[in-house]
Amino acid sequence: MNVAVAKTGKGRAVSDLFASVEGRLPGPPAVIAARREAFENYERLGLPHRRLEEWKYTDLRALVSEVLPLAASPDAAALKRAADAVKAHAIAGARKLVLVDGVFAADLSDVKALGSETSLKTLRETLETDAGLLNTALTDAVIALNAAMATDGVVLSIADGAQLSAPIQIIHIATAASASSFTRSQVAIGKGARATIVESFVAAGSKAYQVNDAVLVKVGDDADVAHIRLMDDAPDAVNVTSQFVTVGANVKLNFFNMTSGAAVSRLQGFITLAGEGSELSVNGVNLLKQTEHGDTTLVVDHAVPNCVSRETFRAVIDDRAHSVFQGRIIVRPDAQKTDGKMMTRALLLSDEAEADNKPELEIFADDVSCGHGATAGALDDSLLFYLKARGLPEKQAQALLIQAFVGEAIEQIADDGLREHVIGIAERWLERRS
Amino acid sequence: MPLLEVKDLKVRVEEREILHGLTLTVNEGEVHAIMGPNGSGKSTLSHVIAGKPGYEVTDGQILFRGEDLLEMDPHERAAKGVFLAFQYPVEIPGVTTMNFLRTALNAQRKARGESELMVPDFLKKVREVSKSLNIPQDMLKRGVNVGFSGGEKKRNEVLQMALFEPSLCILDEMDSGLDIDALRIAADGVNALRSPKRAMVVITHYQRLLNYIVPDVVHVMSKGRVVKSGGKELALELEASGYAQFEDAA
Ligand SMILES: Nc1ncnc2c1ncn2[C@@H]1O[C@H](COP(=O)(O)OP(=O)(O)O)[C@@H](O)[C@H]1O
Numbered sequence: 050m051n052v053a054v055a056k057t058g059k060g061r062a063v064s065d066l067f068a069s070v071e072g073r074l075p076g077p078p079a080v081i082a083a084r085r086e087a088f089e090n091y092e093r094l095g096l097p098h099r100r101l102e103e104w105k106y107t108d109l110r111a112l113v114s115e116v117l118p119l120a121a122s123p124d125a126a127a128l129k130r131a132a133d134a135v136k137a138h139a140i141a142g143a144r145k146l147v148l149v150d151g152v153f154a155a156d157l158s159d160v161k162a163l164g165s166e167t168s169l170k171t172l173r174e175t176l177e178t179d180a181g182l183l184n185t186a187l188t189d190a191v192i193a194l195n196a197a198m199a200t201d202g203v204v205l206s207i208a209d210g211a212q213l214s215a216p217i218q219i220i221h222i223a224t225a226a227s228a229s230s231f232t233r234s235q236v237a238i239g240k241g242a243r244a245t246i247v248e249s250f251v252a253a254g255s256k257a258y259q260v261n262d263a264v265l266v267k268v269g270d271d272a273d274v275a276h277i278r279l280m281d282d283a284p285d286a287v288n289v290t291s292q293f294v295t296v297g298a299n300v301k302l303n304f305f306n307m308t309s310g311a312a313v314s315r316l317q318g319f320i321t322l323a324g325e326g327s328e329l330s331v332n333g334v335n336l337l338k339q340t341e342h343g344d345t346t347l348v349v350d351h352a353v354p355n356c357v358s359r360e361t362f363r364a365v366i367d368d369r370a371h372s373v374f375q376g377r378i379i380v381r382p383d384a385q386k387t388d389g390k391m392m393t394r395a396l397l398l399s400d401e402a403e404a405d406n407k408p409e410l411e412i413f414a415d416d417v418s419c420g421h422g423a424t425a426g427a428l429d430d431s432l433l434f435y436l437k438a439r440g441l442p443e444k445q446a447q448a449l450l451i452q453a454f455v456g457e458a459i460e461q462i463a464d465d466g467l468r469e470h471v472i473g474i475a476e477r478w479l480e481r482r483s
Numbered sequence: 484m485p486l487l488e489v490k491d492l493k494v495r496v497e498e499r500e501i502l503h504g505l506t507l508t509v510n511e512g513e514v515h516a517i518m519g520p521n522g523s524g525k526s527t528l529s530h531v532i533a534g535k536p537g538y539e540v541t542d543g544q545i546l547f548r549g550e551d552l553l554e555m556d557p558h559e560r561a562a563k564g565v566f567l568a569f570q571y572p573v574e575i576p577g578v579t580t581m582n583f584l585r586t587a588l589n590a591q592r593k594a595r596g597e598s599e600l601m602v603p604d605f606l607k608k609v610r611e612v613s614k615s616l617n618i619p620q621d622m623l624k625r626g627v628n629v630g631f632s633g634g635e636k637k638r639n640e641v642l643q644m645a646l647f648e649p650s651l652c653i654l655d656e657m658d659s660g661l662d663i664d665a666l667r668i669a670a671d672g673v674n675a676l677r678s679p680k681r682a683m684v685v686i687t688h689y690q691r692l693l694n695y696i697v698p699d700v701v702h703v704m705s706k707g708r709v710v711k712s713g714g715k716e717l718a719l720e721l722e723a724s725g726y727a728q729f730e731d732a733a
Pocket residue numbers: 496497501519520521522523524525526527528537
């Protein structure tokens with residue numbers, strides 16, 4: 050990276066990326082000091098590269114030559130464009146919480162409609178009294194950078210026993226071109242609560258921007274939760290997202306991600322099963338074309354006995370795109386009776402498409418049932434011919450088979466409306482390719 | 484003008500010639516049977532007519548209503564009215580039969596410049612035809628042919644034939660793997676589709692099927708050629724004396 054360097058108050062040099070915006074970042078002096086430390090940590094490490102095991106297939110240093118300067122706070126024109134994007138991407142009936150270029154936009158959000166069982170603060174507000182959100186047990190360069198630079202986010206708390214009928218949709222909208230936004234959010238779900246959280250990443254006409262998001266999810270005992278992330282950023286954007294999820298006992302948690310945009314993306318999810326008797330289902334779809342690079346890296350940590358985890362991952366890779374799936378299941382010594390399985394399948398639509406699958410099991414308990422499988426291949430010619438012989442043109446026949454392929458992951462979304470919404474995104478992706 | 488004219492067709496698969504100059508003419512309203520031992524090239528012929536890739540036509544032509552079929556993509560042939568009921572229908576997990584039928588029918592209609600069939604009309608039609616073929620409604624909600632028995636798969640082919648209303652139906656070994664009851668249901672379905680506007684080519688290596696679908700013309704195929712043609716009595720003759728007498732002729 051080639052960036053200007055400025056002196057900080059302490060006399061140590063940090064680059065302009067941080068120094069020039071330090072005064073804009075939310076938080077009292079102690080928080081700013083913690084941020085500076087995080088930034089120094091990031092600078093020491095630099096962007097992750099392929100010699101780091103976790104980033105072997107996603108050499109961010111090569112893929113993203115520099116971190117772009119922080120986006121300006123959105124002005125009236127930006128908010129106007131964002132409002133149009135909200136309309137286009139809102140899920141029917143959902144309570145919308147909108148972040149524009151990394152800043153919470155109250156006027157575009159359904160704050161009042163959240164109801165009494167959901168409390169909302171912004172990250173900006175939270176940091177005034179609590180710096181804890183900037184700390185994560187696990188950190189790497191992109192997470193440290195996020196802690197240093199996060200301008201805003203939503204901090205949601207859903208009361209014990211709340212049964213939310215409407216999904217909460219957090220919409221990240223980029224309006225600023227050639228700039229970065231950094232967000233950090235937290236979703237805490239109370240005991241026995243039932244909730245659906247959706248996170249959408251979209252562009253409002255902007256190009257070549259970068260998104261670095263972190264989200265902390267805490268799921269209380271006996272809760273029933275669906276968490277759906279839909280990343281459909283601009284085709285030349287970069288999106289790096291880190292999820293930290295802690296799951297209580299007897300929880301039903303359904304995680305889903307769909308990547309259908311961005312030139313370079315990495316979703317890294319760290320999920321810890323910390324309470325017994327929980328069922329975790331993590332599903333994902335990567336839809337990649339041209340020279341896109343999409344990485345989904347998941348670590349599911351069975352810290353306690355008697356939990357079930359299932360991962361179903363599908364990648365559809367066209368042109369010269371590159372999909373990465375890394376899935377690690379860790380079973381701690383105490384976590385007997387763990388049942389953990391993951392299955393990943395890649396569909397290669399061109400000779401130059403590339404898929405890297407790295408499933409790993411790290412098992413330290415002896416009475417467990419764990420397994421993984423991975424396949425990669427092209428569309429089945431005999432199925433294609435059958436469809437064509439029934440009147441479907443080549444692209445339409447392919448589209449039908451691709452929909453069926455990703456359907457195996459999408460069908461895990463229980464809510465009908467939401468599932469249709471996700472199928473719609475996949476359909477539009479398929480239309481764009483024909 | 485004949486509906487289908489196959490003229491002196493020579494076809495290779497992986498450098499090996501399978502059809503050595505096959506000629507066949509089928510007119511509207513006729514039902515032709517093609518009989519021949521395993522390996523004589525019956526499925527190859529049906530695949531080449533439907534446009535399956537992997538076959539190299541080195542000589543001859545296939546005309547459909549006078550048009551060069553070999554110049555058309557498989558989906559164009561389907562829209563023109565060519566239908567192949569496969570010997571081994573594939574399973575397509577994740578694509579429900581209903582969705583598949585609707586998508587295929589509308590693709591054909593679109594190619595012919597016709598409007599999309601409205602959903603209620605379509606559903607009504609599917610319900611009627613599937614009922615007559617003894618196809619339970621819940622089968623239509625499952626993936627195409629997924630978990631279907633051999634008989635169900637063949638009935639699903641006949642269902643498609645009835646919905647798409649092709650003018651040329653090629654039935655490749657429709658009887659294989661079917662018990663007598665399943666065969667009767669499928670054959671009744673086929674017979675119901677006989678019409679002066681539609682021709683059928685029934686491929687089989689057993690005479691049995693022809694008791695249910697009675698042909699106008701019977702062709703004997705051996706080693707990649709039609710070696711004898713005649714009326715329906717030719718099938719009985721074959722049943723009695725076997726294919727051996729034709730091996731030399733080929
Ligand atoms: N895909 C293929 N590759 C190589 N040989 C083939 C292929 N398909 C058919 N053949 C050969 O062509 C000949 C005719 O096969 P086929 O058309 O299936 O006969 P039939 O349907 O009459 O039993 C056989 O010898 C078979 O082995």
